[in-house]
Amino acid sequence: MIDLIIFLSLLVLGYGAGSWAEKRHYRSIADRENATVNLPAVTLKSVDVPEHKIQSARLVYGSAVISVDYFKRILASLRNIFGGKVKSYESLLDRARREALLRMKEMAGNATVIVNVRIETSAIGKHSQRKNIGCLEAMAYGTALTVEE
C-alpha cells in the first residue's frame, strides 16, 4: 500500500513539475530563437564567399542535458509494452536539440553564419547501475564564419 502511495505521489509530482518545467523551457527557447533568427546555422559545408572576405572561422558548439520526469518515464515504459511512437520522449529530444543549437549560436556571438552544423545525441547513465536515469545530451557544433560586409 505504501509503495502504491509513493508511486502515485511520484507520478503526480513528475507530471506537475515536468509539465511546468517543459512549458517554461519552451517559452525560453521560443524567445531566444526569435532573438537569434538572423544568425543562420546551416548544414552546408561552406558558403560561396571569396576567401579574403572571411575574417574568422572557428569551431562553435553547444550542448544540453535534459532529464525526463517520472511521469514520462512511466508513460514510456507503458509504451514499451505495446510499442509505437514514444511520444513522451519526443519533447525531451526536441528541447535538448534546440537548446544545444541555441547555446551554439550564443557561443558564435556576432558571427555572420554557422556552417557545417551537426547535431548529435547521446544517452547519459545508460550503463549505470540503475538504468532508468533517462536523461540525454544533445550536442550541436559547427563552424562560425564572420564575413566582411
Place this chain on the structure above:
Amino acid sequence: MKFTARQPGINVNVSPTHPLKEFAILAGGLLAIVVGVYLALGLAVDLIVPRLTMDLEKKLAGAFIGRLVENEDVADTRRSLQALVDRLQDRCAPLPYTITVHVTESDAVNAAALPGGHMVVFTGLLAEMTSENELAFVLAHELGHYANRDHLRGLGRALVLMTASTLLLGADNSINSMIGQGMVLTELSFSRKQESRADEFALDTLFCHYGHVADAASFFSKIPEDGDPGRFGHYFASHPENRRRIGHLKELARERGYPIGNPLPLPADITAKINPR
C-alpha cells in the same frame, strides 16, 4: 524578393497528443488485459482439471504440505482416522490417490481435500462427531471430492497459476509457495452440484462399507439454527442448503433401498483426545 528569416511556426517533431490522454489509453489497456487474463484463468480451470496428471498434482501439493505441521498431541487421532480412510478406500472407494490424513487443531467444523491426496481434518469437526458412521460419512464425502477432482477445481484461479508456474519454473517456485501460504484451507469453495455428487459418493461408500447408512445425514441436522456458516465450512453452506442436502440424502437412500442400521461408536482414540469438554 528579399529573404526574411523567420521561425517555422509549427513543431513537427513533437506529437500534439496530450500526455494524460496517452497515459489513460495505455494504462487502461493494460488494466483491461489484466482483467481479461484473470477472467480467462477462471474459465481455464475446467479445461485444466481433467488433464492434470497425478504426478503434476503431487508437485503442486508441495506448496501446501509445508504448512501442515504434525502435532504430537493428535498423532493417535491421525493414525485412527488414517486407518478408517484406508478401510473405506480399500473396499469401497478405490481412488487413484494415496490419501494421507492430517489433523489440524482448529475450531472450524470442517475438513479439506488438498492436492496430492492430502486430506486435512480439523479438530473442531471431530469434536462434533458422535459415531463412527457419521465420521465415515464426512471422510467419504471428502473422498468423493477426490473422486470427482473437485479439490482441484476448488482452488480456482490459483490452480491455473500454480500449474503454469510448476510447468515453467519447477515444483518449488516462489509463486506456488506464495499461493500455498496465502490460501486459507477452509476457503476452498465447492459448488452445490459438486457437494451433491460428493454426498452421493459418500452415501454409496457408507452403504458399501457398513451395509447400512445410519447417521449419514445426522451430522447435517446438528447445525444450530443460529450457527455461524463460516465455522461449518463446506458442510453447511447455509441452512436451507443443508435441509436440501439432508432431503436429497434421505431420498437417495430410499430410492436405492439402503437400510438404516445401528451406528458404531467412535474409535476410542478419537473420543479420548478430542472430547475432553
